[in-house]
Amino acid sequence: MxxxxxxxxxxxxxxxxxxxxxxxxxxxxxxxxxxxxxxxxKAVDTNQRIVVDNFRAPVADWAPESDAAYILSLSGCxxxxxxxxxxxxxxxxxxxxxxxxxxxxxxxxTLRDDxxxxxxTPLTADAVVASLKHVLExxxxxxxxxxxxxxxxxxxxxxxVRVSTPVESPLVPYRLASVNTGVLAPAAYxxxxxxxxxxCTGPFVPVSEKAKQSITLDRNENYWGGKVQLAxxxxxxxxxxxxxxxxxxxxxxxISMSIPxxxxxxxxxxxxxxxxxxxxxxxxxxxxxxxxxxxNDPKVRKALRAALDLEALAASVYEGAxxxxxxxxxxxxxxxxxxxxPPKQDLDAAKKLLAxxxxxxxxxxxxxxxxxxxxxxxxxTVLQDNLKKIGVPVAVQSKEYAAAEPDVMAGKYDxxxxxxxxxxxxxxxIGFLTADYSCEGSYxxxxxxxxxxxxxxxxxSRAADSKERYKLYARAGKILDEQAVNLWLVNEQAxxxxxxxxxxxxxxxxxxxxLTAQTAKSGS
Amino acid sequence: MLKxxxxxxxxxxxxVLLSSFAVFLIPYVTPGDPVRKIIRSRVAGxxxxxxxxxxxxxxxxxxxxxxxxxxxxxxxFFSGDMGLSYVSRTPVVEQVMPAxxxxxxxxTVALGAAVLASLPLGTAAALRQGRRTDRWITxxxxxxxxxxxxxxxxxxxxxxALKLAVLPSAxxxxxxxxxxxxATLALRPASYFTAAVxxxxxxxxxxxxxxxxxxxxxxxxxxxLDHVIPNGLLPLAxxxxxxxxxxxxxxxxxxxxxxxxxxxxLLYDAVVNSDIPLAQGGVVVVVxxxxxxxxxxxxxxxxxxxxxxxxxx
Numbered sequence: 001m002x003x004x005x006x007x008x009x010x011x012x013x014x015x016x017x018x019x020x021x022x023x024x025x026x027x028x029x030x031x032x033x034x035x036x037x038x039x040x041x042k043a044v045d046t047n048q049r050i051v052v053d054n055f056r057a058p059v060a061d062w063a064p065e066s067d068a069a070y071i072l073s074l075s076g077c078x079x080x081x082x083x084x085x086x087x088x089x090x091x092x093x094x095x096x097x098x099x100x101x102x103x104x105x106x107x108x109x110t111l112r113d114d115x116x117x118x119x120x121t122p123l124t125a126d127a128v129v130a131s132l133k134h135v136l137e138x139x140x141x142x143x144x145x146x147x148x149x150x151x152x153x154x155x156x157x158x159x160x161v162r163v164s165t166p167v168e169s170p171l172v173p174y175r176l177a178s179v180n181t182g183v184l185a186p187a188a189y190x191x192x193x194x195x196x197x198x199x200c201t202g203p204f205v206p207v208s209e210k211a212k213q214s215i216t217l218d219r220n221e222n223y224w225g226g227k228v229q230l231a232x233x234x235x236x237x238x239x240x241x242x243x244x245x246x247x248x249x250x251x252x253x254x255i256s257m258s259i260p261x262x263x264x265x266x267x268x269x270x271x272x273x274x275x276x277x278x279x280x281x282x283x284x285x286x287x288x289x290x291x292x293x294x295x296n297d298p299k300v301r302k303a304l305r306a307a308l309d310l311e312a313l314a315a316s317v318y319e320g321a322x323x324x325x326x327x328x329x330x331x332x333x334x335x336x337x338x339x340x341x342p343p344k345q346d347l348d349a350a351k352k353l354l355a356x357x358x359x360x361x362x363x364x365x366x367x368x369x370x371x372x373x374x375x376x377x378x379x380x381t382v383l384q385d386n387l388k389k390i391g392v393p394v395a396v397q398s399k400e401y402a403a404a405e406p407d408v409m410a411g412k413y414d415x416x417x418x419x420x421x422x423x424x425x426x427x428x429x430i431g432f433l434t435a436d437y438s439c440e441g442s443y444x445x446x447x448x449x450x451x452x453x454x455x456x457x458x459x460x461s462r463a464a465d466s467k468e469r470y471k472l473y474a475r476a477g478k479i480l481d482e483q484a485v486n487l488w489l490v491n492e493q494a495x496x497x498x499x500x501x502x503x504x505x506x507x508x509x510x511x512x513x514x515l516t517a518q519t520a521k522s523g524s
Numbered sequence: 525m526l527k528x529x530x531x532x533x534x535x536x537x538x539x540v541l542l543s544s545f546a547v548f549l550i551p552y553v554t555p556g557d558p559v560r561k562i563i564r565s566r567v568a569g570x571x572x573x574x575x576x577x578x579x580x581x582x583x584x585x586x587x588x589x590x591x592x593x594x595x596x597x598x599x600x601f602f603s604g605d606m607g608l609s610y611v612s613r614t615p616v617v618e619q620v621m622p623a624x625x626x627x628x629x630x631x632t633v634a635l636g637a638a639v640l641a642s643l644p645l646g647t648a649a650a651l652r653q654g655r656r657t658d659r660w661i662t663x664x665x666x667x668x669x670x671x672x673x674x675x676x677x678x679x680x681x682x683x684x685a686l687k688l689a690v691l692p693s694a695x696x697x698x699x700x701x702x703x704x705x706x707a708t709l710a711l712r713p714a715s716y717f718t719a720a721v722x723x724x725x726x727x728x729x730x731x732x733x734x735x736x737x738x739x740x741x742x743x744x745x746x747x748x749l750d751h752v753i754p755n756g757l758l759p760l761a762x763x764x765x766x767x768x769x770x771x772x773x774x775x776x777x778x779x780x781x782x783x784x785x786x787x788x789x790l791l792y793d794a795v796v797n798s799d800i801p802l803a804q805g806g807v808v809v810v811v812x813x814x815x816x817x818x819x820x821x822x823x824x825x826x827x828x829x830x831x832x833x834x835x836x837x
Contacts, residue, residue: 212785402556
């Protein structure tokens, strides 16, 4: 017991990885969103309140264009016109009952007619327009809804909101699912500040805040979406992962978001807690500078890929809480490459590829491991060891991302160990695939450029049908994989812990939706 | 006396100016563009729009020369305005003061507990100098020094929150939530305080006026209470002030582990996010308070100590 709990706080230790792997043996890794399978079958008590430990604190005074919107959304306060249904893999109605593209550059969203803000005022097109304009005109706008991608918002009539774009885009409904486009009543906007308290539309009304600590919410008795099953909630801002894990274990919290790997064994051994896992849109990646020798040769890049033992990496450093990556996408994503499997270590093939490329170890290749992710130092050591076996010397350098960024962007680096959230802007990877891999991409760390890839992404950006678009993404992803543009190491898992008394909780890998009208708790 | 106050006021002003300038320089001497750091603190993610970088840098005046920016801040500070946080765009004072209140409460409880523990322990060790009690007290309290907070805090959570379930594991809600963070902070100063009390008492016990008091027929207990303890506690006053000043901004580990919304966490976040006005405001308040407390401790020390008292005149 003591060993396990020590691990909760001391961070990951590869030497103790075996314990974690054994602990995980009895717990299958889910591939998508899921409910709380361990919840009790006791009757729901609608007088219960719930405590959620969240991993981030609001930094921007509840400005909806900032990451504070995630907190308001997961708290069941802020709602958007549309919503991304992770299980279905598509955008579904939320505050808007329907939408349609009325011209190449314009989309109309029809609002539900039964929604009132928590302050009693009705949800009208004018209110939605004012709310969206606030986000659009912010000094630091949200990437999902900035003037780069949205040119204007106006009310067509009392129930219709028109959103215009600078170029034709089928992804406007996805943009309106971003939490940053959450709608607040006009009374929430006072000069430059925003006060969401009592001005949302969601099932929970924020009633008080302890700065930097928590917000308290009460049930919205007049919620448009049906009866709310909890009397209220407290959402705490606990930035330390071990503390979140301890609180759900002691029962101080009912739900703890984003549990660190080191805390998993103790939680998975608890009878009162269920650990939920889902593929997150994050893949730990070894970025390769495709413009610099020797990594400008695809054969060298493929040789490096063949030298890596991803299974051992996932089992040791990640202690089984991440899965070996099969390419640029997680296998459960709707745009995953058909039949993709994680590459197996094949040292002979790697050596052969290096010989074909005429590689000679003139200098050690440098891997920059960003310090913001503590585990990357261990990952870099494992990679260094793997590559040494095929005669590729590697020097590891730990740097803050901000310190590495100028050289990486300028192409003055060999390899960078980092990770990106593919769905950070909207619930579609178009922004990521464009910025990171197109020839003119604004965040093309690999300095990769391929005309066919750009053509596919361009076509996808105009494809209204999501299935067709996803196929194009998969084809583009295949190009990246075939050319070994980067080495995708492990797919990270979104891991939340839930007490058995909690019912109706559906895990969202992006942590946007936690408290809903259906979230409930049984009596003690 | 006037000289002493004037000298200490000058020290205070110099410390505030120096520390605020040092904090002001942090975002510029550490790697990375401060404007990008501010943007990333508001909107997570790596991709940053260059036009937003330009316009935000301009609107915050970050493209002006460094000395212009610093003088601008200094001007508004001396007119009573600490400015707005770059990240939250709310007044710095509204963030600093509540955080300071939390940390002052936490540190006061922690050091109060440390003093309460060290007084009997230090006194007992001094009165039984060289004997088993002294050796045990010294060994145990010295071992506290080797316990880092990042290890001790989880151990206390393990025992009192998870195992015994008698105290909350984190948060800042009621008196019970103060116990574990205060205990974590208290242990190390308690060991230093015990050593200081012990050595102060030993010195006092061998002082001539103590022998004289005993020779005059004063009882042992009376002698200790009237002559040994007051003099033996003098080093503790100075040490207490130094620890108080140090912990005001130096309790970041404890504040993060126990989710305490204090100054350590505030300053750490401000520096990481390049929130210069918030970092400057926080540091200036902490430095001013620290200098004020150590000055007060010096004053008390000089007042009580016959030798040092002369220097006040």
